[in-house]
Amino acid sequence: MKIGELAKLTGCSVQSIRHYEKEKLLASLRRSDGNFRLYDSAKVDQLKFIKHCRSLDLSLAEIRQLIELNQQPGMGCEDVNRMIDSHIEQVALRINELQDLQDKLMALRNSCASQSTVKECGILQTLSVTQK
Amino acid sequence: MKIGELAKLTGCSVQSIRHYEKEKLLASLRRSDGNFRLYDSAKVDQLKFIKHCRSLDLSLAEIRQLIELNQQPGMGCEDVNRMIDSHIEQVALRINELQDLQDKLMALRNSCASQSTVKECGILQTLSVTQK
């Protein structure tokens, strides 16, 4: 199958697939006479794997690592676990950061009485005050 | 004062300051004979304003908009309020996304019994299964 069909079957864009190839995540089997990429059904599964990983926000570098690990079935999977644990930690950190940000934004928002002028806007005044 | 001193007083990097200038957020008053940027103390406050906004994750485009608004003291401040409201909404959305992601990552992590091999790793198996 050609790249367009692979894209349709997986819900990826054609450009993404070419991008994954450039990043060594998904090679096409071979090229047609006219230099079109050709794929088989195994590639559909591989691309779905990549897509699944991306939906969990794993980076392309990490996905590449998982693919490489997958090719060494006998090895222990501690690296996999470590990667996921590390991600969980990063996400938790980010959630906390955003929660702090949210609190600050709410406080800022409350400093403006609606229907004010720019000159008297509590938000702009607050933003002008040096933080602790 | 020269750019290095401004950087120290505000905690910004020299490159950031030059970047803000390129983005029309903070102009230097004038240049020295040797073409060095020169600033006065008002610029310290302006840069602190920018930094404060950045700490709230406002984009440079939005900060530019706030600076422009600030120069029209008589206008109503609805645009300011709208911008902050919109930000609060975006952040809330992002927190929800990350929370979903966190749940998925935790479930994924639980699918691996530690001390497993790559071949039997529940995480890799789960990732290989097509999502609903």
Added chain:
DNA sequence: CTTGACTCTATAGTTACCATAGAGTTTAGG
């Protein structure tokens, strides 16, 4: 045999910077 749909490569853009190169400027010490 032409037309439209598809594909190819290469390049620029996104965001807010950081890092570097190579050159010029300023300042303090010897």
Added chain:
DNA sequence: CCTAAACTCTATGGTAACTATAGAGTCAAG
């Protein structure tokens, strides 16, 4: 006075994971 260190200048490339073009070539149907 001169030199070396510290500072500054512009321009460029890199970051992440793509998206969106441009311009050219390929393929299938009518």
